[in-house]
Amino acid sequence: MHIGHYISGGAHAGLIFWALFGGMFQPDPIPLEVSNVSVISSEEFDAITAAYQAPAVETDAPDLTQDAQVDPAPDLTSQPDEQVASLVPPSRPEQQVEVTQPAPVEPLETPQVEPETPVQPEPPQEVAPDLPVTAAKPAPRPADRVAPEAVAPPPEDATIAEDVQDSVTLSDAGQVTDAPEQEATAPEAATTEIITEAKDPPSGAPKTSLRPRPRPAEPAPAEPKPEDTPKVNSSSVNSALAEALTDDTPKGPTGPPMTRGEKDGFRVAVQQCWVVDVGSEAANVTVTIAMELDKNGVVDAGSLKLIASEGGSDSAINTAFSAARRAILRCQKDGYKLPIDKYDQWREIEITFNPEDMRTR
Secondary structure, X not given: OOHHHHHHHHHHHHHHHHHHHHHHHOOXXXXXXOXXXXXXXXXXXXXXXXXXXXXXXXXXXXXXXXXXXXXXXXXXXXXXXXXXXXXXXXXXXXOXXXXXXOOOOOOOOOOOOOOOXXXXXXXXXXXXXXXXXXXXXXXXXXXXXXOOOOEOOOOOOOEEOOOOEOOEOOOOOOOOOOOOXXXXXXXXXXXXXXXXXXXXXXXXOOOOOOOXXXXXXXXXXXXXOOOOOOOOXXXXXXXXXXXXXXXXXOOOOOOOOXXXXXXXXXXXXXXXXXXXXXXXXXHHOEEEEEEEXXXXXXXXXXXXXXXXXEOOOHHHHHHHHHHHHHHHHHHOOOOOOOOHHHHHHHOEEEEEEOXXXXXXX
């Protein structure tokens, strides 16, 4: 089939679908507002409006210039006294009205009320509590024997025995009684506890009063420890003095000096990374930087320091020093190419960064 057949079939199918189901997708009709209106004629309208019209007001005033018939005035000059007398009421006797003045009002005395001072209750007196008095326990009687029950000491003429019996003797008449004669016996004196020594009754008062504690003394300041004086070896001092006295030649780099070409090569290597801002104040500043290098020609970043400067303010000097420091560290890479046999000459180098002419020394 050709493409036109597909297009035609799709169009017909869409048309049939729209004819069948198109009414389902129509929007709801917008509601219309309808007002009831009645038609009347002009006569009916005039009749309706006539009821609301204001009534007509007559503006024509009557003519006051016309002569009106006026009744003649009555004659008031005849018998005026009789009419006046009849009109005047009879006189009444005057009544004297006594006016009593009110008694003066005495000012009221305002009683002076003194503020009552609140009576403070007396604090209750502290009464010491009655302590129970314990009767002193009677001290046991001393005895040589300890028994469950205390036994009073026997009489002096009694014989020591376990049983107690009275003595039996002959009567005064010399007659012998039936009971045999016997001696008085009594048990040995005993006590319920061992008495070691005399005990005094306990007393509630303390035996001795405690002395008040003295105020603690302030601690004495610690004495500073003497600093250990380092021991100086006299032999090393003597040798150092002797060496200083004998060696008068100043110490300096040894070996052959660097040639001008070697110095210029080092200067050119550093100058390749040196950037000068022509329009700034730092372009007019000359700085001298000292540094140390190892045998591989690598600069020690901690040894870079500013030793001299010319021109410009402090901020301009710092800017020029930072630019020179970056140039030295950036161009070294693996180390500057310098002769190893002359390491003592270039181990410590000072470079003067002059925007007009940079030179080394």
